[in-house]
Amino acid sequence: MTAQRFFTHPAGRPLAALGATLLWGSAFPLIKLSYQHMDIHRDETFEQILFAGYRFTLAGLIILAMMILMRIPFDRNPRSWAGIAKVSAFQTVCQYLFFYIGLSYATGTISSIIAGTTSFFQLLVAHFLYRNDRLTPMRGLGVFVGFAGIAVIWLQGESSGFSFGFGEILLIVSMFFGGLGNVLAKKESAHSNIFFLTGLQMFLGGVVLLSVGAFQTGILPFHMDGQAIAMLIYLAILSSAGFLLWNLLMKYNSVSSVSMYLALIPLFGVILSSILLHERLHPTILVSLCLIIVGIVIVNRVRLRKESSKNA
Template identity: 25%
Template sequence: MKEKLKAYFALAFICIVWGTTYLAARVGVKDFPPFLFMGMRQTMAGILLVLFLLLSGKKLVLSWSLFRQQLIPGLCMITFGNGIIGWSVQYIPSGMAALICSMIPLYIILINLIIDRKDNMNWQITLGTFLGLAGILVIFRDHLAELQNKEYLAGMIITIASCISWAAGTIYTQKNKKGSDPILNASVQLFTGGAGLLLMSMLFERNAELPPISTSTFLAWIYLVVIGSVAAFAAYLYALSKLPVGLVTVYAYVNPLVAVILGFMILNERINFYTVVAAAIILCGVYLVNTGYRLKTNTNQ
C-alpha cells in the first residue's frame, strides 16, 4: 500500500513539473543551441542520478546488457522525444507544444493496438482518437498564417513526431520490465539519450563560437536538470513500474494546462478562443481513449 501511495505522489509530481518544463526549455534555448542545451541537460541529469544512487549506498550493477536494454527508450524518449522539443519551442509557443504533447496517451494506446492486432477499438477509443485529431486540426486552423513560415510548420511537425517517439519508448519500457532499479534505468536512459542529442548538436549546430550563457539560460538549465529531468523522470519511471500505463499517462491532462497558463503569464503567449477549444477537444479525446482502454482491460481480465 505504501508503494502505491508513493507511486501516486510521483504521478502528481510529474503532472505539475512537466507542465513547467516547456516554459523553461523555451527560455533556455532562446539564446543557446537547442540540441546542445538539451543534451547537456540530460547527460548531466543521468550523471547526477548515478551519484545519488552511489551516495544512498545502493549497489550499482552496470553492464552492457543494461545499457543495451535502456538504449532504445533513451533514444525514443530523450533524444527524439523530449530532446527535440527543445528545438521546436524556438519557433512555436511552449503552450502549443504542450497541447500537442497532451496527445501522447492516444499515441500509446494506438501503437499498443497496432502491436497487438487481436485488440479491437471500442467506441470510446474510436471517438477519442477522432477528437484528438480534431483538436490538432483546430490548432492548425488557429495558426494558418504562421504556417506559411516554414520554421513554424516544422516546429509543429517535429513536436508531433517527438510525441510518437516518446509513446514508442514508453511502450517499450512497459513491455520490458526487468528487475533492475528504475532510477538506475532512468540514469542510463538520460545519459544515452543526452549523448544522442550531443551527437546531433555536433552534426547540425555550429558550436565553434557559443554565445555567452545568460542568467535566464543558466537558471532554466539548472531547473530542467534537477527538477525536470532528475526528479521528474525518475518519478515517471517509478510510477510506470507500479501503476498501469493508462493511469500514468494521466499527467498529459494537467501538463498542457500548466504550460498554457505559464506561457500566457510569463512569456505573453497568446490564448484565444481556438486555443481553449483545441485544449478542451484534445483533453476530452484523451479521456475517452483512456476510458476505452480501461474498459477493454477490465473486460479481458
C-alpha cells in the first residue's frame, strides 16, 4: 500500500491522526515525569529551559537527518533561512520557553486543556493578519466556547481544590505564541519545504534554548541516567514523528477533513495525565475539557462546510 493510499484510506486517515494526537498529548505527563525523575524543581527555571533545548535540538536533528535519508534537498535561499528563523523565534523559543516554565507550576490535566486554546489563538491571529481569513459569527462562537472552558477553571478553581495562577497564565501566553508561530509557519511554507522549515526551526530554537539554559546552569546540571535519556529521546521523537504523521495527513487530505482531530490532543493529555501522574479528574476539569473540544469542533466544522461549498 502506497503512502497516499494509506493516509487517504477511511481507516488509515483516522489511525494516523490518532497516532499524531496521542503522541502530542503524551508530552504533558512525560515532561512532568521527567522533571520529577531528573529532580528539576519549579523554581529551577534555567534547568527547565535547558531541558527544552535538548529536546528540540534533538527533534530538529531527527527531521533534518530524515531529509538526508529521503534525499530531500535543503533550501539554500537566504530569504528562506531568515523566514524560518522568524518562525523559530515564536514557534519554538517563545512558545516553549513559557510552556516548560508554566508546566512546572501547573498540573498535567490543566496544561492539556489550556493547550487546546492554540487553535483559537491561531484563528484570532489570522483574523488580524489576513483579510481573507476573518472570523465569522460561527467561528467566533467556537472561539468563545473554547475560551469559556478556560474561564470555568479560573472561576471555579479555588472552590474545586485547584488554582489558576502563575503557571496557567504562562501556559496561555505559550499557546498564544504557538498560534502566532503556526500562522507564520503557514505563510513561510508557501516558499519553503515543510520538512526543512520544521526541522530547521526546531533545531535553531533548540540551540537558542540550550544556550540560554547552559549560560546559567552549565551543560548538564541535572540528574541524567538511562531512564532520563529515554524520556528525552521519546519527547524528541514524539515531536518529529507527530509532525511527520500530521504533515503526511495534510499533504494527502484537505485541511478541514483532518483538523477536527486536533480536539483529541487535550483529551489524550487529560487522560494520560490522570493515568501517569495520578491526577484527579474533577468535574470542573471535565466541563472545561468538553467546552474546549466543542469549541474546536465548531471552528473546524465551519471550515469543512466552507471548503465543501468551494468544491461543489
